[in-house]
Amino acid sequence: MAENIIIDIEHVSKSFGDTHVLKDINLWIKKGEFVTLLGPSGCGKTTLLRIIGGFVNPDEGRVMLGGKDLVGIPPYQRPLNTVFQRYALFPHLNVYDNIAFGLKLQHVPQDEIDKTVRKMLKLVSLTDYEERDVDSLSGGQQQRVAIARALANRPQVLLLDEPLSALDLKMRKDMQIELKEMHKRLGITFIYVTHDQEEALTLSDTIVVMREGAIQQIGTPTDIYNEPKNSFVASFIGDSNILNGTMICDRKVRFIEHDFECVDEGFGEDNPVDVVIRPEDIYLFTKTEAGQFTGTVKSCTFKGVHYEMFVDTDEGYELQIQDYNAFEPGTHVGMLIKPQDIQVMRKSKVVNEIEGEIVDESHVSMMDGVFECKVPSGFAPGDKVEVRVAFDKVELMDYQEEGVVAGEVKYVLYKGNHYHLGVQTDSGFYLRVDTQDVYDDGDLVGINIAAKNIKILPKNE
Amino acid sequence: MKKIIAKVYLWVLLILLYAPLVFIAVFSFTESRVLGSWTGFSTKLYANLFTGNMQGSSSLLTAVENTLLIALVSAGVAMILGTIAAIGIYNLHGRKRQAVLFVNNIPMINPDVITGVSLFLLFVFLHFSQGYMTVILAHITFGTPYVVLSVLPKLRQMNPNIYEAALDLGATPAQALWKVLIPELRPGMISGFILAFTMSLDDFAVTFFTRGTIGLDTLSTYIYADARKGGLTPELRPLMTLIFIIILVLLVVINLRQARAKNSVTAR
Numbered sequence: 001m002a003e004n005i006i007i008d009i010e011h012v013s014k015s016f017g018d019t020h021v022l023k024d025i026n027l028w029i030k031k032g033e034f035v036t037l038l039g040p041s042g043c044g045k046t047t048l049l050r051i052i053g054g055f056v057n058p059d060e061g062r063v064m065l066g067g068k069d070l071v072g073i074p075p076y077q078r079p080l081n082t083v084f085q086r087y088a089l090f091p092h093l094n095v096y097d098n099i100a101f102g103l104k105l106q107h108v109p110q111d112e113i114d115k116t117v118r119k120m121l122k123l124v125s126l127t128d129y130e131e132r133d134v135d136s137l138s139g140g141q142q143q144r145v146a147i148a149r150a151l152a153n154r155p156q157v158l159l160l161d162e163p164l165s166a167l168d169l170k171m172r173k174d175m176q177i178e179l180k181e182m183h184k185r186l187g188i189t190f191i192y193v194t195h196d197q198e199e200a201l202t203l204s205d206t207i208v209v210m211r212e213g214a215i216q217q218i219g220t221p222t223d224i225y226n227e228p229k230n231s232f233v234a235s236f237i238g239d240s241n242i243l244n245g246t247m248i249c250d251r252k253v254r255f256i257e258h259d260f261e262c263v264d265e266g267f268g269e270d271n272p273v274d275v276v277i278r279p280e281d282i283y284l285f286t287k288t289e290a291g292q293f294t295g296t297v298k299s300c301t302f303k304g305v306h307y308e309m310f311v312d313t314d315e316g317y318e319l320q321i322q323d324y325n326a327f328e329p330g331t332h333v334g335m336l337i338k339p340q341d342i343q344v345m346r347k348s349k350v351v352n353e354i355e356g357e358i359v360d361e362s363h364v365s366m367m368d369g370v371f372e373c374k375v376p377s378g379f380a381p382g383d384k385v386e387v388r389v390a391f392d393k394v395e396l397m398d399y400q401e402e403g404v405v406a407g408e409v410k411y412v413l414y415k416g417n418h419y420h421l422g423v424q425t426d427s428g429f430y431l432r433v434d435t436q437d438v439y440d441d442g443d444l445v446g447i448n449i450a451a452k453n454i455k456i457l458p459k460n461e
Numbered sequence: 462m463k464k465i466i467a468k469v470y471l472w473v474l475l476i477l478l479y480a481p482l483v484f485i486a487v488f489s490f491t492e493s494r495v496l497g498s499w500t501g502f503s504t505k506l507y508a509n510l511f512t513g514n515m516q517g518s519s520s521l522l523t524a525v526e527n528t529l530l531i532a533l534v535s536a537g538v539a540m541i542l543g544t545i546a547a548i549g550i551y552n553l554h555g556r557k558r559q560a561v562l563f564v565n566n567i568p569m570i571n572p573d574v575i576t577g578v579s580l581f582l583l584f585v586f587l588h589f590s591q592g593y594m595t596v597i598l599a600h601i602t603f604g605t606p607y608v609v610l611s612v613l614p615k616l617r618q619m620n621p622n623i624y625e626a627a628l629d630l631g632a633t634p635a636q637a638l639w640k641v642l643i644p645e646l647r648p649g650m651i652s653g654f655i656l657a658f659t660m661s662l663d664d665f666a667v668t669f670f671t672r673g674t675i676g677l678d679t680l681s682t683y684i685y686a687d688a689r690k691g692g693l694t695p696e697l698r699p700l701m702t703l704i705f706i707i708i709l710v711l712l713v714v715i716n717l718r719q720a721r722a723k724n725s726v727t728a729r
Contacts, residue, residue, distance in 0.1 A: 055625055075629050076633055091620075149630065
């Protein structure tokens with residue numbers, strides 16, 4: 001196994017000021033693999049790529065290339081090349097000189113440079129563009145030159161930082177296919193950074209899903225799509241219905257107020273779980289008795305190949321369903337979910353656990369704010385405590401000033417009949433909130449918690 | 462009617478601006494020592510200027526040489542220092558950047574007299590013997606901020622990744638600077654150089670206070686002294702005419718080049 005691994009990232013951490021951009025990243029990449037680092041903006045994927053490229057030094061941990069530690073080696077001595085986000089071609093040089101830049105620095109003989117440049121231009125289908133000014137090229141052509149320039153140095157690993165993000169949709173699709181073919185033909189390792197899940201699914205051998213500086217899941221596109229490890233991965237990759245459920249016992253799960261057979265085991269009994277159902281895995285019937293549960297079609301949109309429908313179940317949960325047949329809005333339908341299509345995931349958390357400190361008999365300080373609450377007897381001011389607040393007991397205010405502490409909505413997940421939010425407080429704490437109200441990523445909110453919903457427990461060390 | 466008034470206004474303005482120059486140019490072609498009396502067409506003053514055959518005022522040519530030498534050296538050094546400073550400022554963020562930019566701008570707003578006097582006091586305090594060296598140092602100090610201000614926009618326009626791209630392709634930081642950064646910044650550096658050069662040519666106050674007592678004269682201090690002695694050296698007339706023509710030609714060339722560059726960009 002060890003021989004096959006070209007890049008080995010061990011315990012890499014990085015902070016910029018107070019923000020932890022990467023938290024203890026461990027990842028190894030096989031020779032010849034097409035690996036995609038996928039995640040929303042700010043998840044640390046670009047920083048990780050820049051650490052591999054040598055433009056950023058990690059605070060901790062090491063990056064090994066073919067068994068050699070790269071930390072401390074400057075970018076110009078690493079056998080890696082990068083395709084940058086906005087091409088980063090040298091505007092004062094023509095296409096030929098851009099591609100030959102690295103080779104000239106290495107004092108490669110002129111006839112060999114000529115040969116390589118011609119070969120690279122052929123590879124990116126830009127034959128005869130040598131003398132062109134790079135400013136005169138279209139975005140797609142500039143990106144091809146950037147790829148040719150990076151490949152001309154014969155890197156062992158090619159790093160690509162959202163290389164297609166500046167292109168229009170049609171061009172992006174074409175370039176995706178070409179990149180995939182190039183990778184196959186050259187056989188070198190590609191490490192690709194993107195926030196576009198579709199791009200990741202199309203291109204990669206392996207996808208690394210990242211969020212807030214941590215790896216969420218590593219797997220093949222099919223693994224990641226079919227068996228997301230948590231609700232974040234499920235929501236980020238493809239459309240999905242993510243619902244709260246209870247694992248009754250092995251192979252039996254309850255959600256949307258119905259019991260379902262499933263294939264998952266080992267979650268214990270009566271444990272809260274997240275359930276993920278892909279929209280194409282819910283079967284619709286006009287004969288309601290054919291289904292396991294029933295509901296009413298709310299909307300139906302044609303999506304080219306399939307129809308996308310939103311169905312309200314009789315119990316009041318909204319489900320997203322894709323089907324090749326259209327069901328008119330208002331139709332009463334039966335629905336069925338097969339056991340193997342139910343993906344059960346452990347909940348990462350079921351309640352907010354916040355570190356706090358007792359102020360007096362009716363106040364506790366946490367997340368840089370002082371909250372009113374009923375402190376049970378046995379606690380003295382200054383005691384460190386653990387505070388528990390249920391997800392649905394956190395009240396969000398539309399204006400930051402209205403809350404005891406202020407926060408920003410970082411992540412929104414629709415769970416059939418309510419929204420599950422991740423709210424980061426100004427003190428950096430990540431609070432989870434269940435709410436009926438609609439919020440968006442980036443909304444600034446005030447946070448209140450009613451005194452009766454604050455539970456104080458001794459801190460268990 | 463409005464149109465006529467606008468046109469008349471424009472012409473009056475142009476005449477007021479250019480009449481002195483035309484006046485000097487016309488009277489550079491006559492031999493009279495007193496400005497304003499026409500004693501017939503002659504190119505003798507031009508001949509005197511080029512042969513150096515001037516009664517008692519041969520130091521005029523030395524002053525011209527000094528002026529050019531000081532302007533070239535100080536603008537050259539300012540170009541290098543200013544470019545380095547601009548790269549440094551570009552890499553600063555937030556309040557630090559604001560602060561350094563503010564410090565950079567002070568010498569430009571500061572009245573020349575104050576810059577001159579304070580530099581004079583500094584040189585005296587440091588026991589520098591005043592002469593070429595101090596004048597050049599002084600000109601560098603007021604030229605550098607102009608270079609910083611003309612290079613900074615070029616840095617902002619530049620794709621921030623191109624320096625890293627050069628490193629990535631195997632260039633050492635020094636090679637990346639020479640082969641990628643400098644060519645990108647060159648237009649800004651050149652216009653900064655020209656600005657610093659003209660500021661230096663132009664300067665009187667700072668030079669006056671920092672030239673010391675060795676009798677170093679630039680064009681501006683020469684003319685000042687000359688005028689006080691009573692009457693300007695007649696050869697100044699052809700000299701000014703020539704300087705004006707050279708600058709006019711330079712301006713036209715620069716403007717034409719810019720227009721052509723713009724055209725070739727829009728033509729794409």
